[in-house]
Amino acid sequence: MSENSRGYMLRGALLNNPVLFQCVGLCSIIAGTATLKDSLFIAVLLAADLIITCVIASALLKKIPRYVRIAIYLMIGIAVIYPVLHYIEEKTLIEITLGMRIIIPLIAVNSVTAVHCETFAVKNSVKSAFLDALAAAVGTGAVAVICGIIREVIGKGTVGGYELNMKFTMSTMSMPFGCLVLLGFLAAFIKAGVRFSQRNPGSRSEEDGPDRPEEISLDIGSDDEPEAVEMIIADYDDIDNILSSTDEFLKSLTGYPGDVNGGDGE
Amino acid sequence: MASESKSSSLKSLNIFGDYLIMLVFPCALSVWYYGMPAVRTLAVTVVTGFICDFFGSILVYKKFYAADLSSFCASIMIALMMPAGIPAYIPVLAAAFSVTVIKIPFGGGMQAPFVPAAAGFAFVAVCFKDEVFTYLPGREYMGGVSLGSTLMHGGAMRMNGSNILDILTGNIAGPMGTGCIIVFAACMIYLLVRRREALLATAGFLGACIIFALVFPRSNGSRLAGMIMELSSGSLMFASVFLLTDYSALPAYRRDKLAYGIFCGIICMAMRKLGAFEEPVCFAVLLANAFSPLLDILTKRIMDFIAPRKQRREVSSVE
Numbered sequence: 001m002s003e004n005s006r007g008y009m010l011r012g013a014l015l016n017n018p019v020l021f022q023c024v025g026l027c028s029i030i031a032g033t034a035t036l037k038d039s040l041f042i043a044v045l046l047a048a049d050l051i052i053t054c055v056i057a058s059a060l061l062k063k064i065p066r067y068v069r070i071a072i073y074l075m076i077g078i079a080v081i082y083p084v085l086h087y088i089e090e091k092t093l094i095e096i097t098l099g100m101r102i103i104i105p106l107i108a109v110n111s112v113t114a115v116h117c118e119t120f121a122v123k124n125s126v127k128s129a130f131l132d133a134l135a136a137a138v139g140t141g142a143v144a145v146i147c148g149i150i151r152e153v154i155g156k157g158t159v160g161g162y163e164l165n166m167k168f169t170m171s172t173m174s175m176p177f178g179c180l181v182l183l184g185f186l187a188a189f190i191k192a193g194v195r196f197s198q199r200n201p202g203s204r205s206e207e208d209g210p211d212r213p214e215e216i217s218l219d220i221g222s223d224d225e226p227e228a229v230e231m232i233i234a235d236y237d238d239i240d241n242i243l244s245s246t247d248e249f250l251k252s253l254t255g256y257p258g259d260v261n262g263g264d265g266e
Numbered sequence: 267m268a269s270e271s272k273s274s275s276l277k278s279l280n281i282f283g284d285y286l287i288m289l290v291f292p293c294a295l296s297v298w299y300y301g302m303p304a305v306r307t308l309a310v311t312v313v314t315g316f317i318c319d320f321f322g323s324i325l326v327y328k329k330f331y332a333a334d335l336s337s338f339c340a341s342i343m344i345a346l347m348m349p350a351g352i353p354a355y356i357p358v359l360a361a362a363f364s365v366t367v368i369k370i371p372f373g374g375g376m377q378a379p380f381v382p383a384a385a386g387f388a389f390v391a392v393c394f395k396d397e398v399f400t401y402l403p404g405r406e407y408m409g410g411v412s413l414g415s416t417l418m419h420g421g422a423m424r425m426n427g428s429n430i431l432d433i434l435t436g437n438i439a440g441p442m443g444t445g446c447i448i449v450f451a452a453c454m455i456y457l458l459v460r461r462r463e464a465l466l467a468t469a470g471f472l473g474a475c476i477i478f479a480l481v482f483p484r485s486n487g488s489r490l491a492g493m494i495m496e497l498s499s500g501s502l503m504f505a506s507v508f509l510l511t512d513y514s515a516l517p518a519y520r521r522d523k524l525a526y527g528i529f530c531g532i533i534c535m536a537m538r539k540l541g542a543f544e545e546p547v548c549f550a551v552l553l554a555n556a557f558s559p560l561l562d563i564l565t566k567r568i569m570d571f572i573a574p575r576k577q578r579r580e581v582s583s584v585e
Contacts, residue, residue: 168394170393184371192325192326
């Protein structure tokens with residue numbers, strides 16, 4: 001893997017993790033990762049949807065107006081998810097639960113795909129879009145699988161359906177509330193790890209150094225700042241792009257200057 | 267900034283020191299009634315709260331102030347709301363949850379948007395409902411059946427001098443440190459002297475609970491006896507003194523404090539009447555915390571609506 005690819009992977013999967021730091025795609029992760037099996041389904045389907053949609057968006061949809069593109073992402077999502085789902089069902093003979101049958105179609109309209117297509121794929125080459133989508137898919141899938149394992153072990157006392165004979169279980173972890181708390185802890189641990197590596201630069205390997213993209217550093221604040229829950233979004237340009245594109249979209253729809261910044265545009 | 271956090275810590279010491287003084291008496295009574303199980307529950311909860319606070323502060327690169335007694339108070343409150351013979355891991359989990367999920371992420375006991383003790387108890391109440399609401403028998407009266415359980419099944423009791431004394435002194439089955447009404451009355455007097463403003467929430471809460479209990483009785487006996495049972499059951503009085511007056515979530519203005527207490531009382535009694543939990547006061551407190559900003563806006567609008575009408579009346583009376 002080249003240095004550039006490694007930079008994409010590190011940024012997309014860990015430091016700019018879509019679920020933990022950009023807070024997109026939370027619905028499917030929270031609703032669908034109560035067990036390891038369900039979380040694997042979510043991870044595979046999200047990855048297929050994200051990678052294929054981003055590659056198509058980068059290759060074919062650059063000239064198409066934005067509001068048409070959004071509908072196309074949805075169609076691609078539906079076209080990708082159902083064949084993949086049927087393939088998995090036929091090949092593995094795994095029975096999908098009723099709850100998952102409600103959640104899976106919603107993956108077609110997940111915000112991870114929309115954000116990565118609109119902010120990156122349609123502005124970059126196919127290779128870059130593929131790498132970015134792959135990194136996001138790996139990051140999202142890893143979070144889904146970790147959540148699935150921890151929630152199943154603590155919430156049900158099993159892992160992958162196998163009984164662990166635990167002394168007690170906490171049913172709260174099987175609820176969406178438990179997943180939210182878990183996501184908060186995962187984000188905090190990654191933040192603490194990044195902070196630790198920044199404080200101990202000697203511990204960082206030299207090979208990560210030269211081609212490391214600029215935007216992978218996290219804004220972790222200084223020691224004197226009051227401790228509070230802060231949503232970390234590493235790449236602020238993405239948000240600006242989303243806001244400006246929404247602005248354009250509102251203008252094209254209504255004829256009035258849309259103001260999504262909620263003020264005088266400052 | 268460091269001096270600010272130090273002054274905040276001193277303020278926290280001042281406030282939670284008062285609560286610690288008040289908590290001594292329920293702790294002593296729980297040890298008197300239940301002996302070693304109560305000591306063990308209190309000890310493991312407090313130690314867990316301290317350890318979580320210490321290591322949590324290290325994890326978030328924040329200086330640990332031993333003088334910040336918020337986690338200490340929250341741990342004791344959690345222990346007192348538990349039954350005495352509960353397995354040790356349950357209060358341990360509750361204390362760990364209250365400190366690591368509620369207190370530390372929001373910057374300390376004075377900044378938490380929810381009452382940490384209520385959140386910790388609610389967490390284990392959802393996870394371990396059977397264990398949390400199964401009580402050891404009191405020393406003399408009613409065996410292992412709590413007042414809350416009696417009310418939940420529509421039961422009633424005849425009040426006489428003997429059982430009223432048992433109820434007032436907490437000598438009945440229930441949470442190990444939340445039964446003695448006399449102690450909480452004394453705590454209210456202490457609060458009246460030290461922190462009078464905080465008692466507005468307590469007054470609103472108790473007023474709403476009394477009215478609700480009289481209008482919608484759960485027992486099949488007299489309304490007055492039912493109301494006394496409602497007030498004496500579970501952790502209601504304890505919550506009115508310790509959870510409702512928690513400074514982290516208490517609104518700033520007097521009218522908002524009163525509205526906060528009334529709202530919490532209505533929710534608590536509605537949950538008792540309709541809900542599945544024997545003691546839902548912690549859930550009611552958490553809901554009131556969540557609705558607190560909305561209540562502030564609502565009371566302000568009501569006051570703004572009432573004030574011009576008063577002015578118009580005054581003008582017309584002058585004319």
